[in-house]
Amino acid sequence: MLLVVEQFLNGLQFGLLLFLLAAGLTLVFGIMDLVNLAHGSLYMMGAYFAATFAAWTGSFLLGALMALGATLVLGIVLEMTALRHLYGRDHLDHVLATFGLILFFNEAVRLIWGPAGLALPLPAWLTVPVPILPGIHYPAYRLAIIVVALLVALLLYLGVMRTRIGMLIRAGASNREMIGALGINIKLLYTLVFGLGAALAGLAGLMQAPILTVQIGMGENILILAFVIIVIGGIGSIRGAFLAAIFVGMIDTLGRAFLPNLLRQVLSGAAASTAAPALSSMLIYLLMAIVLVVRPEGLFPANRR
Amino acid sequence: MKAFTVSKAVTALMLAGLVLLPLYSQLSGNIFILTLFTRIVILALAAASLNLIMGFGGMMSFGHAAYLGIGGYAVGMLAQEGVGSGFIQFPVALAASATYALVIGALSLRTRGVYFIMITLAFAQMAYYVASGLARYGGDDGLTVYKRSDFSGLINLSNRTQFYYLCLACLFAVIVLIWRIANSRFGLVLQGLRSNEQRMQAIGFPAKRYQLVCFVISGTMCGLAGALLANNTDFVSPAVMYWTRSGDLMVMVILGGMGTLFGPVMGAVVFLLLEEFLSQITEYWALIMGPLLLLIVLFGRGGIMGLLGRLNRG
Numbered sequence: 001m002l003l004v005v006e007q008f009l010n011g012l013q014f015g016l017l018l019f020l021l022a023a024g025l026t027l028v029f030g031i032m033d034l035v036n037l038a039h040g041s042l043y044m045m046g047a048y049f050a051a052t053f054a055a056w057t058g059s060f061l062l063g064a065l066m067a068l069g070a071t072l073v074l075g076i077v078l079e080m081t082a083l084r085h086l087y088g089r090d091h092l093d094h095v096l097a098t099f100g101l102i103l104f105f106n107e108a109v110r111l112i113w114g115p116a117g118l119a120l121p122l123p124a125w126l127t128v129p130v131p132i133l134p135g136i137h138y139p140a141y142r143l144a145i146i147v148v149a150l151l152v153a154l155l156l157y158l159g160v161m162r163t164r165i166g167m168l169i170r171a172g173a174s175n176r177e178m179i180g181a182l183g184i185n186i187k188l189l190y191t192l193v194f195g196l197g198a199a200l201a202g203l204a205g206l207m208q209a210p211i212l213t214v215q216i217g218m219g220e221n222i223l224i225l226a227f228v229i230i231v232i233g234g235i236g237s238i239r240g241a242f243l244a245a246i247f248v249g250m251i252d253t254l255g256r257a258f259l260p261n262l263l264r265q266v267l268s269g270a271a272a273s274t275a276a277p278a279l280s281s282m283l284i285y286l287l288m289a290i291v292l293v294v295r296p297e298g299l300f301p302a303n304r305r
Numbered sequence: 306m307k308a309f310t311v312s313k314a315v316t317a318l319m320l321a322g323l324v325l326l327p328l329y330s331q332l333s334g335n336i337f338i339l340t341l342f343t344r345i346v347i348l349a350l351a352a353a354s355l356n357l358i359m360g361f362g363g364m365m366s367f368g369h370a371a372y373l374g375i376g377g378y379a380v381g382m383l384a385q386e387g388v389g390s391g392f393i394q395f396p397v398a399l400a401a402s403a404t405y406a407l408v409i410g411a412l413s414l415r416t417r418g419v420y421f422i423m424i425t426l427a428f429a430q431m432a433y434y435v436a437s438g439l440a441r442y443g444g445d446d447g448l449t450v451y452k453r454s455d456f457s458g459l460i461n462l463s464n465r466t467q468f469y470y471l472c473l474a475c476l477f478a479v480i481v482l483i484w485r486i487a488n489s490r491f492g493l494v495l496q497g498l499r500s501n502e503q504r505m506q507a508i509g510f511p512a513k514r515y516q517l518v519c520f521v522i523s524g525t526m527c528g529l530a531g532a533l534l535a536n537n538t539d540f541v542s543p544a545v546m547y548w549t550r551s552g553d554l555m556v557m558v559i560l561g562g563m564g565t566l567f568g569p570v571m572g573a574v575v576f577l578l579l580e581e582f583l584s585q586i587t588e589y590w591a592l593i594m595g596p597l598l599l600l601i602v603l604f605g606r607g608g609i610m611g612l613l614g615r616l617n618r619g
Contacts, residue, residue, distance in 0.1 A: 029419075035419060035422070082599060085603055086602075086603075089602075091365070091418065091419055091422065092359075092365055092555070092559065092563075093602045095365075095367065095422065095552070095555065096552075096555060096556055096559055096598060096601075096602045097598065097599045097602040097603065099549075099552045099555075099556065099598065100594070100595040100596065100597070100598025100599045100602070101595060101599065102549075102595070103591040103592075103594055103595035103598070104591065104592060104595030104596055104599075105595075106591065107589050107590075107591035107592040107595065108592060110589065111589050111592065220548075220549070224426065224427075224430060224548065227423055227426070228423070228427060231419075231420060231423045231424070231427075235419065235420075275438065277437075277438055278434050278435050278437060278438020278439075279438070281434040281437070281438075282431045282434050282435065285427040285428070285430050285431040285434075286431065288423075288424065288427045289412060289424060289427060289428065289431075292412075292413075292415065292416050292420060292424050293412050293415055296415050296416040296417075296420060297420070298420075
């Protein structure tokens with residue numbers, strides 16, 4: 001029981017984290033039609049910034065806030081210098097150009113921070129276990145991630161659904177040319193959306209940093225997961241990204257936790273223990289393949305024509 | 306068609322260089338260059354196979370490195386189990402790649418555009434995790450191939466020069482095959498599908514079937530590259546299938562010129578030499594390579610072949 005609740009919450013926490021990453025990716029994808037592989041690099045930069053700033057200021061929260069600002073600025077600079085010129089080009093060009101950016105960021109990080117990873121220590125008040133149910137404790141920090149991510153998701157939802165900028169973003173996702181024709185400053189909107197996406201990726205990175213070590217290439221595996229999510233959810237759809245992110249987070253976490261035991265009931269011990277890690281890593285890709293075969297446009301396509 | 310163009314001259318020069326390289330290596334005593342170029346030729350073969358689906362078929366596969374791994378693991382696993390004959394290893398490597406291509410092609414081709422890029426990527430990642438889970442065959446750490454494929458005295462793969470020429474012969478054979486395919490009725494239908502799938506379907510061509518066949522041919526060719534690569538490095542590991550590898554292959558194709566016959570070879574030579582050269586100057590070679598890629602995408606449309614073509618027009 002304890003294990004189930006704990007793993008369930010872990011899955012939720014991981015899913016929400018993935019949502020932060022996927023939300024920015026799906027916005028950029030849906031609105032600017034840009035495939036940004038370097039989104040994972042922004043996630044990595046968020047973690048590195050947080051670790052550095054937290055060490056400077058001696059405060060976790062202050063460091064996190066500064067890192068958030070720094071990734072926002074980095075995203076805006078990146079958009080204005082490089083990615084802006086890729087809009088309207090072939091998707092293949094996007095893949096290649098942003099692949100180049102990944103190489104650049106990984107190498108830049110190695111140059112600045114060195115090849116060894118960094119650690120981002122948590123303040124004492126976030127390390128205590130919190131009782132969530134009678135007899136069941138859960139780490140405060142993971143709980144904090146869930147709360148912050150849910151809050152951000154809510155703000156994002158309200159921002160996109162209830163504000164003027166959100167309306168423009170939605171309009172942009174469904175018909176790019178039209179909002180330009182209506183006299184909206186698309187350039188500014190694009191820069192803004194990209195910055196927002198970068199900040200969300202940075203937030204995901206800095207929140208994940210204390211759980212994992214901050215290291216080069218940390219953005220790449222999770223980037224592919226984020227892509228899986230937006231493809232499952234339907235490109236450009238925030239709602240789809242949210243549901244798919246929770247789903248993927250749960251499946252991945254629960255699969256890793258319980259699949260070995262399940263397999264052991266069907267297979268012999270040795271076979272199960274070799275098959276289980278591979279199979280649980282494959283689960284989400286399998287899920288994506290199934291979704292794409294059944295619904296090639298994802299579960300919640302944004303711009304249904 | 307003009308008799309002489311800059312791109313033809315450069316291509317001929319490059320091919321002559323590839324053929325004469327072992328001679329140079331022998332004369333100068335530089336063994337390293339032969340090893341380097343064996344790798345280049347093998348990866349050029351992989352890039353050429355990717356070009357068949359990307360350039361001629363219009364299918365943007367982001368999971369092509371999976372075949373490198375499948376071909377390599379076929380050789381490595383058979384060697385581990387005591388089957389050392391290349392007459393068994395290579396056909397098995399090709400058959401395994403073809404089967405994989407058939408299955409994932411049939412599924413992936415239901416989607417298009419970005420979704421196709423992503424689903425091929427997802428399948429390659431799955432293959433990567435399967436290989437990582439093969440505890441009997443090294444798992445994450447990879448599998449050492451203690452003995453290269455044995456072609457019972459016909460050709461000795463442990464001899465550097467012979468192995469190099471085998472790889473080069475495979476590369477040339479594949480390019481000739483691609484040339485024949487591209488100019489056949491089959492290839493013309495494929496190129497028609499690339500430009501306008503709906504129209505081709507309206508004429509009455511079963512689009513998916515054509516694309517699937519092309520996808521399988523390409524995968525099989527890349528499986529050959531994988532089998533050669535495992536022999537070259539005497540080692541195969543899941544890292545061969547990692548998604549950045551697929552990215553590298555794509556870069557080679559685009560850099561050289563997508564949809565041209567010799568572009569991918571040129572791209573592989575330039576990309577890998579550049580990597581080698583930059584990594585000798587500075588440990589942080591990717592710091593230069595990354596922005597360089599960005600610039601090539603932004604300003605160098607059509608890759609090296611496109612550039613040479615423009616030179617010719619003046």
